[in-house]
Amino acid sequence: MNNTSLLQRSLTHVWHPCTQMKRHETSPLVPIAKAEGVWLYDFEGRRYLDGISSWWVNLFGHGHPHIKAALVAQLDQLDHVMLAGFTHEPVVQLSEKLGQLTGLGHAFYASDGASATEIALKMSAHYWRNTGRPEKCRFVGLAGGYHGETVGALAVTDIALFREAYAPLVRLAATVPSPDARAAQPGESAADVAHRAASALEAWLELHHSGTAALIVEPLVQCATGMAMHDACYLQHVRALCDRYEVHLVVDEIATGFGRTGTMFAHQQAGIRPDFICLSKGLTGGTLPLSAVLTTDTVYQAFYDDDVARGFLHSHSYTGNPLACRAALATLELFEKNDVLARNVMLTQTISQAFAPLTSHARIKNARQLGMIWAWDANTTSPSFSRRYQQQAMTHGVLLRPIGNTIYAMPPYVMDEGAATHLAQGALAALEATLAEDNTHA
Numbered sequence: 001m002n003n004t005s006l007l008q009r010s011l012t013h014v015w016h017p018c019t020q021m022k023r024h025e026t027s028p029l030v031p032i033a034k035a036e037g038v039w040l041y042d043f044e045g046r047r048y049l050d051g052i053s054s055w056w057v058n059l060f061g062h063g064h065p066h067i068k069a070a071l072v073a074q075l076d077q078l079d080h081v082m083l084a085g086f087t088h089e090p091v092v093q094l095s096e097k098l099g100q101l102t103g104l105g106h107a108f109y110a111s112d113g114a115s116a117t118e119i120a121l122k123m124s125a126h127y128w129r130n131t132g133r134p135e136k137c138r139f140v141g142l143a144g145g146y147h148g149e150t151v152g153a154l155a156v157t158d159i160a161l162f163r164e165a166y167a168p169l170v171r172l173a174a175t176v177p178s179p180d181a182r183a184a185q186p187g188e189s190a191a192d193v194a195h196r197a198a199s200a201l202e203a204w205l206e207l208h209h210s211g212t213a214a215l216i217v218e219p220l221v222q223c224a225t226g227m228a229m230h231d232a233c234y235l236q237h238v239r240a241l242c243d244r245y246e247v248h249l250v251v252d253e254i255a256t257g258f259g260r261t262g263t264m265f266a267h268q269q270a271g272i273r274p275d276f277i278c279l280s281k282g283l284t285g286g287t288l289p290l291s292a293v294l295t296t297d298t299v300y301q302a303f304y305d306d307d308v309a310r311g312f313l314h315s316h317s318y319t320g321n322p323l324a325c326r327a328a329l330a331t332l333e334l335f336e337k338n339d340v341l342a343r344n345v346m347l348t349q350t351i352s353q354a355f356a357p358l359t360s361h362a363r364i365k366n367a368r369q370l371g372m373i374w375a376w377d378a379n380t381t382s383p384s385f386s387r388r389y390q391q392q393a394m395t396h397g398v399l400l401r402p403i404g405n406t407i408y409a410m411p412p413y414v415m416d417e418g419a420a421t422h423l424a425q426g427a428l429a430a431l432e433a434t435l436a437e438d439n440t441h442a
Ligand SMILES: *Cc1c(COP(=O)(O)O)cnc(C)c1O
Pocket: 111, 112, 113, 114, 115, 117, 146, 147, 148, 149, 218, 223, 224, 252, 253, 254, 255, 256, 280, 281
């Protein structure tokens, strides 16, 4: 395979996501030939440690033999069948399993995170319509929240760059303050910030609850805005307020689910039960696109009727795809077989130790960590910091892609000490190289 021609063909024929294509005139795409474990390999045999799990999806490294074997066996049996009017073993098993894990049920499937958001919002509003309160059809989310980029999901995604151009298409949701612990005033704790944010939500709900269907939150970590972390007590406040004001609580665990924050699901650290949970990303261990929304019996029963129009009207061609469901089941088996959550506690210490020089670096502030997420804010005003840092990281053999000034790592759960050292040294070297360039790239 000729590498240069692959690059050129990609630029000619492929529109890459989240990318100003013209940038690739100066910073080339990286063609990847293969991947194994925590490593991505290019055509020259150079390797890059996948420090962000390929956009947070890969939990157990690339090409995991257990997931691979399950997929091959499933492919021999049943590749796909439509899920309307039909059912199959992988979708039933997975739904049972997700029910056990979340304490919710009635799993509804799609193929990506944004669609899971759409489903949760539609289900919530339709629930209120079916129960005689059609005026409850607006949504509220947190400042800096991210729930996907389709037109419906953009309504609750508060990231200006992603939303600005499409604002006229979007039926904007309301935004309440984020409980981001970095907002703490001197002497304030993360719990104080959470309490303040909850008071703002309370004041908002007091005025607007009668027209509001649901609040959507990313529990414990607002990832896409730059790994903004908050105290778990915020979720307890929010649960109580949603109960009091009769507003659904949607937890978007698309990024935080499947052990990323230390528990299977982030909201479990607050001991609360949401009305809806959105899952995707790690669900298939990073092999196939799949998402799911689970809800309560109460919500489900409000749709259960002789009238078709009272049913939940939503479908995707690949809903409940057997291969994707099988990959998810194999991924969930790995959690049990390998006692992953307990082992990650140890792994987290190893990785944190490796990152210590970065954490204590003079140009770093707000170093923070939760489960298998690490984040640091670089003290720089350069608007090109993120792009240049990413390039520097690649030259040091690591894939890291800062969000603005926030450097973060979300590695797969199969790191060993050598990989942790490589990742941490690459992250530090990339910081120093990028800061050294800062003067020439004001
Ligand atoms: C990534 C993400 C989404 C969107 O998922 P896609 O599969 O990219 O559409 C939604 N919510 C959260 C919290 C995410 O991190």
